[in-house]
Amino acid sequence: MNSSLLPTLEIHSGEGNLDQLHEAICRTAHKPLAEARALPAAAFTDPSHFNWEREHILRRQWLSVAHLSQLRNTGDFVNLELLGERISVVNSGDGGIKVLSRVCAHRGMDVMPPEFGHEQQGNCSQYRCPYHHWVYGLDGNIKGAPFMKTHPEVAQKSLRLHEFNSTVWQGLVLVNFSGDAAPASTLFGGLDEHLQRWHMEELTMVADIAWDCPFNWKVLVENFMEPYHHAGAHHTLFQPIMPAQGCWTDTEGEHFQVCHLPLADALQDKVKQGEPQLLSFRPMPGLQRSDFLEWTVYLAAPATLLFVAADRVYWYRLQPLAADRMQIRTTMLVHPDAAGADNYPQVLADEIELMRKFHLEDMEMCGAVQSGLASSTYRPGPLNELEQPIWLFQRYLARQIQQQSARRNAGANG
Ligand code: FES
Ligand SMILES: [Fe+2]
Known part of the structure; x- marks a missing residue:
């Protein structure tokens, strides 16, 4: 374990309960794994802490918003609302993939409001604001405004839809609202060696399901990353094929984590005898033999979740809305040639x-956990070692708290 990833516990008090909560999170995160416990309830229920996370973690880091297969052609767009921003992820043609704010430069109207029937995904040649018909190109620059052709800001095209900092990593479009996140290739580079064998930029999204979730975003991250619940929530679906007790967590990354879910021994034996198991789709070309022996879950912190098998990748898109609410999309990506199989429609x-x-099994657990967290009887319980990803995530959160504290102190002293 890399001890340099441990923040010090120096949190300056003075802002009441939030500082106390942050001290409690850091105290919990600093326990050795053998003494690890769940976080205090307020980490998942307190609106002021959620607001803090939104400003100091979620808006400062990279969040995944679309997959390249949704944006293959010029004008293809994916619209969503994320952390209070209405955005359009668009293939602008020569300008590449952009993440634009949909807030009109005139008086703030959403240029593609879902309330007016605009689709969340599709193709467009330009953005035309419904209010006064100002028009913007796919690059976000203004193209025209009725009866204002000679206005200097229109004539000089100095008005535009705001463009957020974005990048493409492993086929996913990432956005960073604060504009100053370190390069995703640096932060998540430790995942590339394994993931690059999947060539995620070439995969096709074949399923995209929307869920309204009555729970905190971290409840889902914890649920997604820890395999302990295979023995409970997924005792029929996953436990027989990827038993909890065989799972293990990789070395700690500062901005990522990896948990390995090896197949059951009998399935592994068959794979080793040349009979790949659990393949419904055409497997990714270029995988190693070992890639067929396990499924793997990844967190590119804070909230990009990937569940990877030899023949598919599940990518979850998270949109935290409040301490106890978020929306997610659960998606499935497969190799583009998978559709050529005879029985593909039924398999899909x-x-x-x-x-x-x-x-659904996870949704039920997470919703009921959030209810428990809101109860007066909740006390943080001890974690099993199979919940190491939760402990690692606590350490990530503690680092964010410590770094924000350092920034705040630097600001106060400077
Ligand atoms: S607010 Fe968009 S054109 Fe007026
Ligand atoms: Fe699960």
Whole structure:
């Protein structure tokens, strides 16, 4: 374990409960794994802490908003609301992929309001604001405004839809609202060696299911990353094929983590005898033999979640809304040639059903956990070593708290 990843506990008090909560999170995160416990309830329920996370973690880091297969052609867009920003992820043609604010430069109207029936995904040649019909190109620059052709800001085209800092990593479009995140290739580079064998930029999204979630975003991150619950929530779906007790967590990364879910021994034996197991789709070309022996879950912190198998990748898009609410999309990506198989339509339907089913099991657990966190009887319980990803995530959160504290102190002293 890299001890340099441990923040010091120096949190300056003075802002009441939030500082106390942050001290408690750091105290919990600093326990050795053998003494690890769940976080205090307020970490998941307190609106002021959620607001803090939104400003100091979620808006400062990279969040995944689209997959390249949704944006293959010029004008393809994916619209969503994220952390209070209405955005359009768009293939602007020569300008590449952009993440634009949909807030009109005139009086702030959403240029593609879902309330007016605008689709969340599609293709467009330009953005035309419904209010006064100002028009913007796919690059976000203004193209025209009725009866204002000679206005200097229109004539000189100095008005535009704001463009947020974005990048593409492993086929995913990432956005960073604060504009100053370190390069994603640096932060998540430790994942590339394994993930690059999947060539995620070439995959096709074949399922995309929207969920309204009555729980904190971190409840889902914890649920997604820890395999301990295979023995409980997924005891029929996953435990027989990826038993909890065989799972293990990789070395700590400062901005990522990896948990390995090896197949059950009998399945591994068959793989080793040349009979790949659990493959419904055409496997990714270029994988190593070991890639067929396990499924793997990844967190590119704070909230990009990937569940990877030899023949598919599940990518979850998270949109935290409040301390106890978020929306997510659960998506499935497969190799583009997978559709060539004879029985593909039926296989795909079955796999979408499976994906819905296992996520429903998680949804039920996460919703009921959030209710428990809001109860007066909740006390943080001890973690099993199979919940090491939760402990690592606590350490990530503690580092963010410590770094914000350092920035605040530097600001106060400077
Ligand atoms: S607010 Fe968009 S054109 Fe007026
Ligand atoms: Fe699960």
